[in-house]
Amino acid sequence: MAHAVFQPRSAYAPRAGYRLLPLRFGHLDENTYIVTNDVGEYVRLDRDDLVAFVERRLAPDTGVYKALKSRHFLYEDDSSVAFDLLSLKYRSRAERIAEFTGLHIFVVTLRCDHSCQYCQVSRQSEDSTQYDMTVAHANKALDLVFCSPNERIKIELQGGEPLLNFPLVRHIVERAQELNQHHRRDLQFVITSNLSRLSDDVLLFCNEHSVYLSTSLDGPADLHDSQRPSRGSSSHQKTIEGIHRAREILGTDQVSALMTTTPRSLHRVHEIIDEYVRLGFHGIFLRSLSPYGFATRSLVKRYGVEDWLDFYKRGLSHILRINAGGYLLREDYTTILLQKMFSPLGSAYVDLQSPAGIGIGALVYNYDGAVYASDEGRMLAEMGDETFRLGHLDEDSYEALITSEALLSPLSETLLEGTPMCNDCPFLPYCGADPVFHRATQGDAVGHKAFSAFCAKQMGVLQHVIRLLETDAEARDILLRWV
Structure with a gap:
């Protein structure tokens, strides 16, 4: 041998x-x-x-x-x-690009019972029912939802305050589940609500149909009430009561909250985070203001990117200390970036995709039947710029909407690998294109990256997170547990 x-x-x-x-x-x-x-x-x-x-x-x-x-x-x-x-x-x-649109947003009404200073849409008074979506438009939108090839469909019901038009919310959920008996998709529902109209009937319905709730919580009572005023009583109190009631019926994980950073928030990041911990949340999104709606007339001009980055860094440091003390609390924006760094599939977060996530990642069906490539595109239209309006439910087929020039043009322009100053940026794999933001702030879907607040924010956050990963062993251990 x-x-x-x-x-x-x-x-x-x-x-x-x-x-x-x-x-x-x-x-x-x-x-x-x-x-x-x-x-x-x-x-x-x-x-x-x-x-x-x-x-x-x-x-x-x-x-x-x-x-x-x-x-x-x-x-x-x-x-x-x-x-x-x-x-x-x-x-x-x-692969996610081939899956196509998974998030479908229904704006069931513009009516609202709050007067939030940073509201991104043109809210209407509670009695203005002409700003409600009709059943006919809801049904046409549902038909389009199931034209998407995506096996995982999320239907998000927004406003205004969607519970002011709860009969239509009920119809959309029940009709979608009926259609899904044939289409067999992984179907999920979310109601984005301030919870002020959270009745027992609504909670029982959500429990029966496995509907998630998403609300806004800007921090302690005085801060929340000053930014999200409502008539009659404390909006913070209503929100907290709604969170507790929803958890009792639906379960702790069925309710999430989102905050918005305003000039009043900048020096109170520890208090805001502590309020989320006090209420038992395990995630917080330190979200900056968007340049749409009422915010453009007041708040958005009162702080810059560096102000928010300082707020974010102090907040992340506080969150890391809380984790080191034994309580799990993720900063959701950081978690999205960590997924893009370390997950083999990246992240499905619509606002950080290349090409842009508009249309591909989300479609928006407005109360009046208009269809938009993103929620921000709808907000921009409320300000008079209909660049991202794809068509109308009464006039256009799914194929016509998806192949419209209003979608194909910004998609072709927002492939980062071919975008000036993005194509050789080291942070390209973790970033994305936001054509609506750049259209709103620079009048152009691509934008000049050297003057882009979006780019400055992304680079500032990524540089900070990578430094933590590379120079702080305890922080790295905590951050990687979030992925």
């Missing part, structure tokens, strides 16, 4: 020759760089190592070389494994 002949140890040593795979790099801070690839892998390098890497002078036995090789930044001349793994990861992250 022949014996196998083994090569000497030297034959198995890494070869010095290597080639670069596609990459981007940029400053992380004054002394270090971040290098990223198309699938979100990253390595932090000092300048000397970066120069040696791109000049192909790195020694194969160094830690830097091994990190770059394992994360698909280089390949050795005699191996195609790196190509195969990189292409597999890229396909996995891009």
Whole structure:
């Protein structure tokens, strides 16, 4: 029997020759760089190592070389494994585009019983029923919902205050479930409500049909009431009572809350976070203002990106301390970015997609039958700019809406890999295009990135999160548990 002949140890040593795979790099801070690839892998390098890497002078036995090789930044001349793994990861992250529209937003009314200072839409008084969606339009919208090929469908019922038109909410949910007996989709419902009209009938209905509730909570009572005033009593009290009642009937995980950062919020981030902890929430989204609706006439001009970034950093530090103390609390925006960094499928968050998530990620059916490519596109239309209006339920088929120039044009313009200043940005894999924001702030769907508040915010957050991941072991451990 022949014996196998083994090569000497030297034959198995890494070869010095290597080639670069596609990459981007940029400053992380004054002394270090971040290098990223198309699938979100990253390595932090000092300048000397970066120069040696791109000049192909790195020694194969160094830690830097091994990190770059394992994360698909280089390949050795005699191996195609790196190509195969990189292409597999890229396909996995891009699969969501083929799934197409999963989020469908029904604006069932513009009527509202609150007068929020940062309201993004043109709210109407409680008796203005002409601003309610009709049953006929709701049915046509439901037909379009099931034209989407996505196997997971979420129907979000918005306003105004959607519970002011609860009969239509009931009809939409029941009709969707009836249609789904044929279509067999994974169907989910969310009502976005201030909870002031949360009756026993509404709660029983939500329990019977597995409907989630999403509300707004801006922090302690005085802050919440000053930003979300309602007639007759404290809006904060109504919201807290609604949260407790909903949890008793639906369960703790069936109710979520969202805050909005205003100038009044900037110096109270610890109090806001502590209010969420006091109420037993395990997630908080430190959301900045949007440049739409009433906010453009007052609040949005009173603080800039740097103000919000300072608010965010102080808030994230407080959240990390709370986690270190044994209470799980995620910052939801950070979690989305971490998913884009470390999850093989990235994140489905509509506002951070390339090409943009408008249309592909979400469709909006307005109370009047108009169809928009995003909720922000609807808000922009309320301000007189109908750039992102795709058509009308009475006039257009699903095919006509999805292939309309109002959708195809911004999609073709918002592929980051072909967008000036995005195509070579190291944060491209974790970012996305927001054509509605840039249209609202710069009059152009692409925008000039050097002057973009969206870009400044993204870069500021990502730089901060990556520094924490790379320089603070305790913070890294906590952050990775959120993914």
